[in-house]
Amino acid sequence: MKNFNGKVLFLDRSDINTDEIIPAKYLNESTKAALKPYCLEDLLLDGFDPKRDVPGHQAVITRANFGCGSSREHAPWVLGENDINVVVAENFARIFRQNMFNCGMLAIELPADTIAEIFDLFGSGETTLETDLEKHTLTLDNGKIVRNYKFNIDPFDAELVKAGGWVAYADSRY
Amino acid sequence: MGKTITQKIFDAHEVDRPAGSVRVLSLDRVFCHEITTPIAINDLCATNRDRVFDCSKIKAVIDHVSPAKDSKTAEQGKTLRDWARRHDIKDFFDVGANGVCHAIFPEKGFVRPGFTVIMGDSHTCTHGAFGAFAAGIGTTDLEVGILKGVCAFKEPETIKVEVTGALREGVYPKDLILTIIRELTVNGATNQVLEFTGSVIDNMDMEGRMTLCNMAIEAGATCGVCYPDAVTVDYLWPFIQSEFATKEAAVEAYSKWRSDADAEYSKVLTIDGNTVEPVATFNYKPDCVKTVRELAGTKVDQVYIGSCTNGRLSDLRVAAQILKGKKIAPTVRAIVSPATPDIFKQALAEGIIQIFMDAGFCVTNPTCGACLGMSNGVLASGEICASTTNRNFAGRMGKGGMVHLMSPATAAATAVAGTIVNSELFKG
Incomplete structure (x- = not known):
């Protein structure tokens, strides 16, 4: 399984689309590794600088409808290439969400009021996230406050994460 | 409880x-x-599984960047081309025979009512216009689809969108779908199918239905769908006539792909077609929609007519009707990209290409390029484009550029005026 723990990058906006996560001009790349420098390059967010803010983070927490737009799997890939394998949001666009689990990555949904609380408590400082896939809990810790949050994961999605993605899962079954 | 078509x-x-x-x-x-x-092909090769589940069910096209613009896109084309040849995929459309995927695949009769269709392209929902379940998916789903011929879906719920009455003159399917997206918002239909019904849909041609279904994804929907009927059968007839004695028999056979009267919907949205008017987007999300009246006077730098949403023959005809005998504004550059070679040829035969060129349009070969800012019409920072495409995300058509989505009629009228304006065909 991939790593689902680490420092959190907070993206305080809804409807972040896949063109913002990885602009189409980089879709001419034929390897995942080549995408790495362009993560979140076109994100519209005040004060955000992808070159400064992406490195050193292993998780993203954001608002609603993350990953809307294009079907490009380059979006989860570019996150993964930057060691970000878990995104926590109110909800996700369907294709992006499926792409995350298909790659053995985690797209975790929490209620809007929980996400709001997380932004209130942790959004302004350095925060680490730990994921317990057995207990279905997230632990957030900023050195002063520690909070645990329970999340739901569909049994099929959990199987994909354990198998390392849909290709390995499908290979074993179909 | 009855069942939905999906x-x-x-x-x-x-x-x-x-x-x-x-x-x-x-x-x-x-x-x-x-x-x-x-990338799916490369992964299959790297893992010694370079196989396909059924070469007759796989169709391939080079469309996003055509012809190749640089070494990297040339390499992508080569990978697809070599793979299609290696696996005897006969329906491969290379440069010259190629068109925008969601225009050329329907045109070749590849989609039938009741089919399941996937493609690594979010606008695959277009093919639901034929009464199919068609969904955009990522490269991993595509890889498994190519290898095994299967795909996993959570069973989606369905939102019924009933459009009553009739559209007024000068109001088009693009105006209708943008109006629907404004109602639903950009994630109002996530994990749902949008089922389009009502008299407006019954009286709409296949090209209009494809425009509607094409933008279902912009409300987050998995697929858009229309019931197959006599309109569907007329469109498909050249491809299905050996299967059915009469068109009526085909309509009867396909009638099983309709929702039952007592099917369950998560939501029903009713729209009076007579109240829809020409609209366009503002800002950077496809649910930011205002009437053209409200946006009138907005200056644009480029006009683009084309794409899987609105690059079909009926779209070019409407635009040409407005452009005939006129010139585009001197402050504007305009581009038209017929979505397939057959559309291009027919537009030539009808004198439509002449009209576009006389008006001052640049006519390009069929390609997706400009819509996603990859080629053939990329914007510079600060520029504004009036476009018949499907996404107005920030930087979509070029970093720092802005896009107003609209119908081909509004785009053509805007090209002439230099600012967003209602077409003279609108009898509001």
Whole structure:
């Protein structure tokens, strides 16, 4: 399984689309590794600088409808290439969400009021996230406050994460 | 309780129920293009599984960047081309024979009512216009689809969108779908199918239905769908006439792909077609929609007519009707990209290309390029484009550029005026 723990990058906006996560001009790349420098390059967010803010983070927490737009799997890939394998949001666009689990990555949904609380408590400082896939809990810790949050994961999605993605899962079954 | 058309298609294609609400479906079509397929091909090769489940069910096209603009896009085309040849994929459309995937695949009769279709392209929902379940997916789903002919979906719920009455003169399917997206918002239909019904849909041609279904994804929907009927059969007739004695028999056979009267919907949205008026987007999300009246006077730098949403013959005809005998504004550059070679040829035969050129348009070969800012009409920072495409995300057509989505009629009128304006065809 991939790593689902680490420092959190907070993206305080809804409807972040896949063109913002990885602009189409980089879709001419034929390897995942080549995408790495362009993560979140076109994100519209005040004060955000992808070159400064992406490195050193292993998780993203954001608002609603993350990953809307294009079907490009380059979006989860570019996150993964930057060691970000878990995104926590109110909800996700369907294709992006499926792409995350298909790659053995985690797209975790929490209620809007929980996400709001997380932004209130942790959004302004350095925060680490730990994921317990057995207990279905997230632990957030900023050195002063520690909070645990329970999340739901569909049994099929959990199987994909354990198998390392849909290709390995499908290979074993179909 | 009755079933929706989508539930019926799921029932007919289910091969496994691995867990929860997930159903693994067999696939009738796996469509491929040169942007999202090569990485799947490379992975299949790297893992010694360079096989395809059924070469007759896989269709492939080079469309996003055509002809190749640089070494990297040339490499992507080559990967797809070599793979299609290696696996005897006969329906591969290379440069010269190629068109925008969601225009050329329907034109070739590849989609039938009741089919399941996937493609590594979010606008695959277009093909629901034929009464099919067609969904955009990522490269991993595509890879498994190519290899095994299956794909997993959580069974979606359905939102019924009933459009009553009739559209007024000068109001087009693009105006209708933008109006629907404004109502639903950009994630109002996530994990749902949008089922389009009502008198407006019944009286709409296949090209209009494709425009509607094409933008279902912009409300987050998995697929848009229309019931197959006599209009569908007329469109498909050259491809299905050996299967049916009469068109009526085909309509009867396809009538099983309709929702039951007592089917369950998560929501019903009713729109009076007579109240819809020409609209366009503002800002950077497709649910930011205002009437053209409200946006009138907005200056634009470029006009683009084309794409899987609005690059079909009926779109070019409407635009040409407005452009005939006129010139585009001196402050504007305008580009038209007929979506397939057949559309291009027909537009030439009808004198439509002449009209575009006389008006001052640049006419390009069929390609997706400009819509996603990859080629053939990329914007500079600060520029504004009036476009018949489907996404107005920040930087979509070029970093720092802005896009107003609209119908071909409004785009043509805007090209002439230099600012967003209602077409003279609108009798509001």
